[in-house]
Each structure stands twice: as structure tokens, then as C-alpha cells.
Amino acid sequence: MRAPGESFPAAAHHELANPQLRANLANATTTIRTKRARVVEELPDWQALRDAGSAIKADVMANLDTYLLEFEAALTAAGATVHWARDGAEACAVVAQVARAHGAQEVVKVKSLATDEIELNRSLAQEGIHALETDFAELILQLDGDWSSHILVPAIHRNRTEIRDLFRRTIAPGIESDEPAVLAEAARLHLRERFLEAKVGVSGANFGVARTGTLCVVESEGNGRMCTTLPPVLVTIIGIEKLVPTLADLEVFLQLLPRSATGERMNPYTSLWTGVSDGDGPQELHVVLLDNGRTRVLADEIGRQALHCIRCSACLNVCPVYSRTGGHAYGSVYPGPIGAILTPQLIGIENAPSLPFASSLCGACYEVCPVKIDIPRVLLHLRARAVDTVGGRGERSAMRAAAWVFARGSRLRAAQRLGRIAQRLLLSGGVIRRLPPPLSAWTRTRDLRPLAPRGFVEERGERE
């Protein structure tokens, strides 16, 4: 795991030493990639859906103030209470306050990256409130004080025997078998009672519909349905960028997301709820609109497209860097290519200057992204910004990341792409005000010379 303050290259080295992680990750990313490709090919209008998804998100960003107000009004009319949170602390305070008002010492929680981002669990713990993770993988990580390595299958770095031993020590003493079905049953039994007891549920949301105030959670296990319907009180935390204008727009994203994420035609459960329904589900609904750096991202015209992300994790699964290092190396809640462009913008590039360099710019992420986020372009843009912002320090961390990506024979595939990258960089020189200095650093990495196209080497040679 990445120690606090450790940069991407240092953490990546660390993670590479973990063979279990590497084997599981390689297996996971390959399997999901294959499944995804199969169900995407099946749709004759996949590209049209991507175009629509991308355009809808661009519209949301361009009119975000209008949509936020519309969303707030619709939610209020539907009986919900709307809270606005400038940062994580404000969002956490709302949850704590609601839990306290209902005398709840425990809240049941469905996996949500937004709540991970604001470290809700830790913050609640300080208030004496336990946040119980109910997603199977999150439960495993929580029981072991570990953290996620993949957006979608967060415990993919653990194997069944480890999990059986963990359960034996914690929730299921005496459990013998390490069959996944038996382990899932143990989790089901453990959590069922807690669901029935829970007074307050906490969720994120995949989408919020501005026109109607409808919230949407996409999931597989049913713990999301449990958390959003069983407890009498529900708090939903949603990033301000997660809005879509109308209900009809969901027809695009509910097709794009499951196929890109788990490679299924549709995920087992998708829940939509609009405020409070009489006699069905929570009778008190709080919705927290979370900024926490999002308006900062929005202010960057090129970087803003990172906010279009629907968290499908397709870009992780195709990324040659991610599939070797895993999520921990990124040291952020959002790993992989999306993490490399989103995290530095959310927390300030000066706080994560090496992340935009944790990529080989091969372009695979852009090709699979269901909402067509041009990740390579944003990476280049952020590299330039990193260098401008932190100067020498940025360059050094950039060099280390670049050197790490390209240093060894095992990373040959990534390195072979350098020719294309170089061309793209040189060609797009007019767009990016100047070539980011790390580029010159790359040529100093010995292994690269023979692989790079001749023109590139000559050009560099002249400069050095």
C-alpha cells in the first residue's frame, strides 16, 4: 500500500513486489475487458450512445448552476431536505447530525466513492458513530483495515483463503470452507441483522435527475437496495457533477454504465427514487450536494471533462500501467487513468504532481471511455500545469514516474508506444503552449532510445 506522502513511482515499486496483487489484477482486468468488449460489440449504436453521453455531460457542466437549482427545487417538492457542502467536513457533519438526531450509533452504508473521498467513516468514528460498509468487498476491507485497489472490485487483491481466515477471526468464527458462495453466505447472515436494526442509511448516487429530483443507484448485490429502503432515514451524498437534465437522459447512461463496468448487459439492480414515497422506504430523506474541489475542476476548461466520469472503471482495466501496479499505487480514492486526471484537480495539482505522469499515454482509456473523456489530452494539459506550478519538483517526480513506466523489459509494451506519444506531442505542440519538460527527461532513460522512432531521437539529440 502507498504510504502517506509516497509518490506514485515509489508506491508502484512497492506494489509490484506483491505477487498476489499482480496475479489477481492481471486476471481481473483481462476478464472484465473481454466481457466488456463482447457486450459492447453487441450494440449497433454504441458510438451513438457515447456521443449522446458525452454531449449530455457537456451540457450539464455548461449549465450546472441552473440544473443544481432545478434539482434542489424538485427534491424539496418531493419531501427531501437538501444540504450544500463546500467540502468533505461539511458533508460529514450533515451525516453525523442526522445520525445523532435519530440516536443512531451505527449507520449502514453502500459503497460510494464520494464518501470515501470525504473520509466519511473516519469522520463519523470521531463522533462515536460507526459506519458499516455493506458491500461485500468493502466489508472485507473494513474488517481488515485495508483499502480499495479497484473501483469496481475493491478487494480484488485478496484471495479466498485470506478472506476465509479473516472471516474466521471476525464475523464467522469456525467457518471452514473458502468457497466464495459460503463466504458470501457468511456476509449475508452477518449483515442481515444489521440491516433490520438500522435507523439510518447512507448512500452515494450514480445519477441525479435535475428535472424530477430523482436519485439513482446502480449495483449488483442488493445492499444498495437494503440501505436505501430499509432504514427509516436515508442520507444520500451526491457530487454536484452527477446530475443529468431529465429522466430520459438516463436511457443513455443506464446503457453505457453496466456494459462498460462489469461487462454485463445490465447490472442486477438499479434503483430510482424520487423524494419520499408514502409507506415505501425511508420517510426522511436528506440529500447532500457535494463540491469538495469540483468547482475548481469545473473552472479548468480542458480539465473539466474529468467531471463527466460515470465511474465505470473501464479505463482502469485497459490501462497498461494500472494493470501492473494496481490501485494502491495511485494513493488516491480514484485510481487508474481517471484518478490520474481527477485527483490532482480535486485536491490541487501541487498536492499530487506525479499522478498526471502515471500513464504511458497509449490512448486505450479514451477509446473505451463511455462518455469519451479525452484522458490523454487532459494528462498532457495537467503535466504542463504540474511543471508550471511546482517547477523543479514536478519535473523530478515526472521523471521518476516516466522512468518507472519505461525502465524495464516487462514494461516493453508500454514503452513501444512512445513513438506514437512523441509524435502526438510534437504535432500538438501548437495546442499545448510548449512541450512539457518531462518529455526531454524520457529520452534520457536508456531503454527508450532503440524503441523510439528515428525522427524522435534525432529531434531530441539535437536539443540535448
Add this chain to the structure above:
Amino acid sequence: MSEARDQILARVRGAIAQTPRPAAAPRAYRRADPRGQAELIEQFCERVGDYRAEVQRVRADRVADAIRTAAQRHRAQRLAVAPGLPQRWTAGCGLQLVPDDGLAVRELDTLDGVISGASVAIAETGTIVLSGAPHEGRRLLSLVPDLHICVVEHQQVVGLLPQALERLHGAVSDERRPLTFISGPSATSDIELQRVEGVHGPRRLVVIVTQEPS
């Protein structure tokens, strides 16, 4: 808190001040399906099956028989039923039926299964959509018991997801009813990517599709 609201809105406005209004989103994807009902039902059944749910096509007057045999197969005796479930679907099925007239969750948890109808079904994805109508019941009902038997009527099957949402538009925007899209039984692939049916939702899903009257 209104201070936070004002500040977030001001930041948003500042961030997008220079952004030109983008063109309307292109919608070149499919929103209509030319196929006939028989073909849609065929595909729906096949795709529900792909999720390892059980699917059965029966004559509209044979639903009760199908429910009985499905319940027997899963050794389910006591089943909750949605309050507005058509009586003809269960008449003479010989099962112990518990209508949901506000059952406590703990009571529901002791039952062997639940029988509900649906609002719409999507052929291309093998999805059933419930919208909290009386023949479907509240959301808990199709969630807490371990077996869900769901009756889909032939005219409820549409080809594509956009068509399903269109049909449900009024239920959400006018009546604010919750929607639940169900595609197969609850599942997890969290351990070594091996798919396991059922963590929290029903582990077994039986879909009974009525045939077009001939």
C-alpha cells in the same frame, strides 16, 4: 448552510461564465424497435436465462400452476404477495399466501418468498422493471425474501431500455413512484471474480411470462 449554497453556486457560475452553450445532444441511438412482440418475448426469455434466473412461458390462464411448481421446486411454502396481485394468478395454487398489508420487515424475513407482478420488461437486456404499483408492492417486498417469483405479461415486454423508461415516465415525474430495475438474481463477483448468486437480494429469481392470447 445557505452560505455554503451561495458560495457553491457562485463558484459554479464563475467557472462556467466563459463557456458557450453547447449544442443539443445528438440522439442517433435506437429509441424504437421494429420487432414484433413474439420476437421480443423470445429474446427477453433468453436473456433473463443468461443471468441464471429461471424463466417460464405459460398461457395466461396457467400462471397459478406455474407459480405452484416454481414454489415447490424451491421448497417455498409461505409466500408474501403484493397487495394488488390479480387473484387469478394464485387461485388454487395451494400455497400459503401472506398478503402484504404492511408486514413488519422481520415477518417478511421469515417468509420463503414473494410473488409480484411487474410494470415493464426489456428484451434486449433481460430486465424487469417494478414501479411500486399495487400488483408489485413496496420495494422491500421483492428484496427481503430469498425467492422472487415475478409475473410478466406479454404486452409489458418492450425491446429497448429507452422504451421502458418512456413508459414509466409518468409514474416517476407525476406520481414520484420508485423504480427498481432487476436483471437476474442478486450477485457478487468480489472474490477472485467468481460469480456468486445472491448476497442480499433474493438469491433465486423466477420469471413467468404469459403468452400472447392466440
